[in-house]
Amino acid sequence: MTILLDARIPRTLDTLVRDWAGGDHRGITLEAWLFEDETARRRAEQVFAASGIHARLRSAYKPLVHAFLEEFDTVGLARVSVRYPVHEEADRLRFLSETYPLAALLDGVEMHFEPGAADMTYRVTLEYGNGRVAEHEVFAPNRLRTNHLDQVDLTPTGWLKVTGRTDVGSDLDGPLETENEQVFHEVMNAVAAHGWPESEPYAETLTIDVTIPGIERALDYGDEVMSTREALHEDFYFSLLEFFKRRSGRPPEDRSVQPGQIVPDIRVGEGDAHVRVALRPFGVPTDPLRPEQDIETADAAPGLAQIQRELAALPGETFEGISREGRPVRGIYRPGSRPAVLVTGGQHANETSAPLGTLRAVRRLLANPEANIAYIPVENPDGYALHGRLCEGNPRHMHHAARYTSLGSDLEYGRNEPLYEIGARNQALARSGAQLHLNLHGYPAHEWTRPFTGYLPRGFELWTIPKGFFLIIRHHPSWAETARTLIEAVTKGLSAVPGLAEFNRRQIEICSIHSGGTPYEIINDVPCLLTPDERHPTPLTLITEFPDETIYGDAYRFAHTVQMATVIAAEEAFASIMAQVA
Secondary structure (H helix, E strand, O other): OEEEEEEEEOOHHHHHHHHHHOOOOOOOEEEEEEOOOHHHHHHHHHHHHHOOOEEEEEEOOOHHHHHHHHOOOOOOEEEEEEEEOOOOOOOOOHHHHOOOOHHHHOOOOEEEEEEOOOOOEEEEEEEEOOOOEEEEEEEOOEEEEEOOOOOEEEEEOEEEEEEOOOOOOOOEEEEEOOHHHHHHHHHHHHHHHOOOOOOOOOOOEEEEEEEEOOOEEEOOOOOOEEEHHHHHHHHHHHHHHHHHHHHOOOOOOOOOOOOOEEEEEEEEOOOOEEEEEEEEOOOOOOOOOOOOOOOOOOOOOOOHHHHHHHHHOOOOEEEEEEOOOOOEEEEEEEOOOOOOEEEEOOOOOOOOHHHHHHHHHHHHHOOOOOOOEEEEOOOOHHHHHHHHHHHHHOOOOOOHHHOOOOOOOOHHHOOOOOOOOHHHHHHHHHHHOOOEEEEEEEEEOOOOOEHHHOEOOOOOHHHOOOOOOEEEEEEOHHHHHHHHHHHHHHHHHHOOOOOHHHHHHHHHHHHHHHHOOOOOEEEOOEEEEEEEOOOOOOOEEEEEEEEEEOOOHHHHHHHHHHHHHHHHHHHHHHHHHHHHHO
């Protein structure tokens, strides 16, 4: 093991209290914006009050949402108008996105958003049913920073404003670098300073272990939660991928870079933040123990061992590849007289509903002796095991560290020997000759942010806010008409799934308010993208996207039921289409 960084970084809140409440600053007014939860901020305000200081401590993360939760009177509210900042160094919808999910939290209240100035201030007008009107200004502290790609980001930051001083010091009004920001930049600097090998992979596992205070606040809408620790995980993971892409000379959108496994593990802590960055070997592959479940009614992702047993119980010829860490990538092929279909799940292993949804669907399809199915339930078993381990500490986080393989690449883009995970898919296609690939995926069930590199997840802006169950069909150009017919039939079939249309309508409505519209087609209440693409070996690839990172209980059962219904509807529609062509 090689240690790149091992440091303790003082908690900004504790430093503020020590520096200001401990001295002779009676009578001043102190305002600060921090990445701290409300309980910790209110407790500190009481300490300040006992020292004769009027203090107001606010959240630097999603300040407008926090203002509605903590400061504004929402009783009897009828209409809200918000002018959100627009800054030349940020996406024009960045600050509109930060207001999410106010439209859902204020259900029944008329909401109006419009672009404003670049002064980092939301201007809010509240109109009440009794005719009362209140106006507020909400400061959103941000600063310009040069990132690891030598680009400029406008990033949320801590802020300190002190007025009414009678000592020798002058009033203050400026950025305050918090421990959250310091941890992020210390890690990025340590990684940049390390002497990496010339060739990939650069390491087996790069771990970033952090314990830190922060915000973890569930919201009263869907699976929404505000979490600065989850945001730190996301910023570390994708920023480090970007760093290694740049180091290897690849463009930002590349998914073939193989730096090794990158694992941020951000845990709750009190007091000073502690960060440790290390290079570690894989060790012997082990999988988290998960309780046995009935796959028809499971309320959480099952263990790999159970998935493999369920697969072994299905009829068909078995085949397997091997993961980077040495886990088997198992699949089956059962030939039949119907058109062949390849079904896969777990390419991105933090997308938890696909393996179970495919198991339920393939079990039903193979009851028909004519079905012609190749099937791999978990294409990325290393990522699936990692997701289980990370969920032991943070069960609700999206954990994108488990998205790619232990090589650090998207398995679909692996082409060099040894093939590792993609080798199993290649075998499935060679055995079956499938022309339709049903590739089941998911995306975050709550807002996805990267606050320390701007806020919106760079390259994934479309997926930052849940917008219901989504379908993508990629097709060879000559198959465009077939692709359209297929997606029309599948979405029509999904109309029979109880609750899906209502689920989609609500999420699409809220998402469109906070993201400026619907840049996709909606077919039978399902948002869809149809794109010509010759990269895939199959002429038709239908990709599902359910907001499932990371959900449990009834929400999880609904997710894998929708995934199951999609596979069944698509296989039936494809068989019907191909019969008409023959």
